């Protein structure tokens with residue numbers, strides 16, 4: 001496994017297994033610098049969303065980076081207030097304009113808004129069929145949302161981006177996605193920092209000569225998921241990418257998975273209206 005480690009999606013295209021998250025990265029210089037730093041340190045995948053209000057800075061950093069566009073995987077997301085067929089088409093055009101990078105690799109529904117999500121999905125299918133995006137996906141879809149979507153979808157989502165850490169080990173959802181050939185992306189993979197001082201995690205990380213953040217990210221990779229850590233600090237951006245040259249034993253993978261306590265930092269998709 002090296003820094004260019006990819007996972008194959010159900011449409012035959014690859015998605016890099018490590019991406020830089022940009023939620024709560026301030027628009028402007030902060031986003032620009034974080035994305036430039038990530039691209040300088042071998043990240044080839046950037047995750048943004050229209051609600052983060054930093055798409056234009058992501059696009060600018062990509063253009064200035066000198067990395068060929070085709071070597072970078074860019075995701076953005078359809079926000080809740082833009083759901084519905086026509087609004088989703090307009091929102092996609094707006095994201096294209098903001099990013100200004102010729103094409104978007106992955107466009108996804110950010111949250112499974114009731115009554116709207118399946119109509120939004122039809123718009124994403126059209127965008128995909130029109131060749132405007134390389135892949136379409138969803139985020140925060142639980143099994144019940146996916147079952148409902150698949151009842152009238154003609155394209156199976158390529159990915160489902162969900163909160164996933166040892167402290168929120170959504171095994172049933174992961175198994176369901178695997179069965180349907182949907183790649184799972186883990187967001188907030190560092191628990192937004194909340195669990196990085198857990199003595200059990202710190203102890204295991206020391207055993208491997210790694211940091212707690214690196215252990216959490218490696219646990220994601222060894223589940224064949226995509227990890228999306230966010231940082232605005234160059235030292236941490238580098239640290240979070242240094243996860244390829246060690247291997248967590250199967251016994252320690254199980255110990256990490258046993259930390260599950262349903263701990264979330266984001267909304268619970270099962271209980272949002």
Ligand code: NAP
Pocket residue numbers: 020021022023024047048110139140161162186187188189190191192193196211213214228229230231232233236237239240266
């Ligand atoms: P996260 O990546 O779990 O954690 C980010 C926090 O950890 C920041 O406060 C960061 O601070 C700190 N950090 C980063 N690397 C560290 C390290 N090596 N050691 C110690 N602290 C470190 O949380 P997240 O931003 O919520 O999730 C990551 C990405 O997933 C988002 O940015 C976004 O792209 C995506 N996401 C998607 C959804 C969705 O609904 N689809 C929801 C949430 C997140 P500094 O920046 O100061 O380093």
